[in-house]
Amino acid sequence: MMRVSLFLWGCTLSAALNAAPVKVEVVPEGGLKRGGEPYFIQGAGGDGPLKLLKTRGGNSVRTWGHEGLGAKLDEAHALGLTVAAGIWLEPECSWFSYSRPEHCDRQAARVKQIVTEHKDHAALLLWGLGNEMEGDGGNAALWKQVNRLAKLVHETDPAHPTFTALAGISDLKAKGLNEHAPDLDLVGINTYGALSGLRETLAKLGWKRPWVVTEYGPRGFWEVGKTSWGAPLEDTSTQKAEFLKMAATKALGPGATGGCAGGYAFLWGQKQEASATWFGLLTEDGAATPSVDVLQELWSGQKPANRAPAVDPLRCDQAGQTLRPGQKFSAGMVAQDPDGDVLTFDWRVLSAHGARDKEGRELTPPAHPAALLEVKGSNASFAAPAQPGEYRIYGYARDGQGGVGTANFVIRVSQP
Known part of the structure; x- marks a missing residue:
């Protein structure tokens, strides 16, 4: 029995690895095509159960780094999901600078190695070049390196577009991207309390390029009221779900256009960040919060058979x-x-x-x-x-x- 099970699992894994890559294209007016068909991202980022993500109507998962990427791609492929594969890029710090050519060369070599290893996987959707490493957006050397990496990915893997994920978008960030990173296919925007007004923000910036919301969720701990000594006051899971439904419908709801390729909710799973429950769509034991019900309705148009308590x-x-x-x-x-x-x-x-x-x-x-x-x-x-x-x-x-x-x-x- 054990030998049969291992053999079948090995065949499934081999099929995933040997399946042909699916070409993904950025549509000039916005959005994606995957295998020639329109593809709107309805996904989440994190290490929670992918089977549950699929059951709830999701179609894609985002990672922030490449650790364990092969296994993630295999599991996603078996479920009919795609993966936005993140490659971690260093921020400016004491041991790395975008103004140092030798640092940038080592980074580029690492990126090429990762892309070469995984570029032919059938579940791959996008390459994410860094997450929130841009600071205030005024470092031209950083944007030039992002552009260099985007061109490198295109040369190594012509079938999958690139994005970089920003901590919100501003005039300075938009200027840096437009002036120094024209080869980047999409801009990823991480946004929480400002999600409902994101389209208005992009319009005011005059943003014309394709975009994807790479993180969205409840109001962040930096966006809420505080105690007299400065501790952030967390919304209940019900308040989070109500906010998510309002904001995500405005930014990513049915018929979303205007350059939008979709979005990734944060976080598929549980983590400690400001609290044990702040961003997790699930609890430690895998229970689903009301926000998961909201996502299912947004993704599938169907209310879940069982809804979480209010x-x-x-x-x-x-x-x-x-x-x-x-x-x-x-x-x-x-x-x-x-x-x-x-x-x-x-x-x-x-x-x-x-x-x-x-x-x-x-x-x-x-x-x-x-x-x-x-x-x-x-x-x-x-x-x-x-x-x-x-x-x-x-x-x-x-x-x-x-x-x-x-x-x-x-x-x-x-x-x-």
């Missing part, structure tokens, strides 16, 4: 306040399930901040289970942790069908 902001008089170590407080969660499923509730207390890895990414902060004293239905009682610091209290409403609603608030603990 939640209100957590009820707690001490939310956003400074407490004494050991001080008791309680919180409540109000949730409704649109399908009438019976809901269960669980709570977590985590430090608001944790360590970072060697690449600067946030690691999951320490949990404080002793701070959770009792759970009664949708209510819970707590004791503030003994160690002074900042903490997030998370509430989860689960429908037992793979859907979840999330909300949290922040407290600060200080010695009297």
Whole structure:
């Protein structure tokens, strides 16, 4: 049995690797053609389950780097998905400068090696040359290197277009791209709170070239209100879904034109960034938030058979306040399930901040289970942790069908 299974898996993998590449073209008036047919990107970026992405109506996944790219391409191909393959490019820093030819030469050699290795894969859609490495956009040497890399990719792989992903778009960035990177096929734009006004922004800039939204999601932690000590206040999963539906419909909704090739929602999976739930469309255990339901409806035109619970902001008089170590407080969660499923509730207390890895990414902060004293239905009682610091209290409403609603608030603990 094992030998048969391994043989069949090997045949599937071999078929994926040996399938002919599919030519992708940028249409001058905007959008893509893949294999000669119009192709509008309805995708997400991240390492969440691709089978679920396909089931929900997605057609593409984005990566930021090439690590594990071969396996990602194989899995996507087996599911009928495509991949926007990212190649990480260095920002200006102490050990890399776009004004140093030797640095740029090494970077170009690395890019060519990656493209050569994966260019013939049938699931490949686009090459992403860097992500948010542009700074304020005023570095002409950087844009010239991006253009050099785009030409290099075209020479190595004529079948797949290129983009670079910007942290929003501005006059200075548009100017740099237009003056120094004419060979780049599309501009990728990462945008969150400004997604609903993106088309108006591009019109004001006089942007004429094709574009794709390479990251979009809830309002970012830099775009929301804050506590008195500066901690960002996260929207509930329901508020995020409502914002996503409004903003994505305006920018990427049915019949979207004007140079747009589609977009990638952020993040397909879960990660710690400002909080444990800020950007993840899924939770750690793979449960789907209401934003996934919104995406399914946008992508497929169909409402999901099961919808995630809707939640209100957590009820707690001490939310956003400074407490004494050991001080008791309680919180409540109000949730409704649109399908009438019976809901269960669980709570977590985590430090608001944790360590970072060697690449600067946030690691999951320490949990404080002793701070959770009792759970009664949708209510819970707590004791503030003994160690002074900042903490997030998370509430989860689960429908037992793979859907979840999330909300949290922040407290600060200080010695009297």
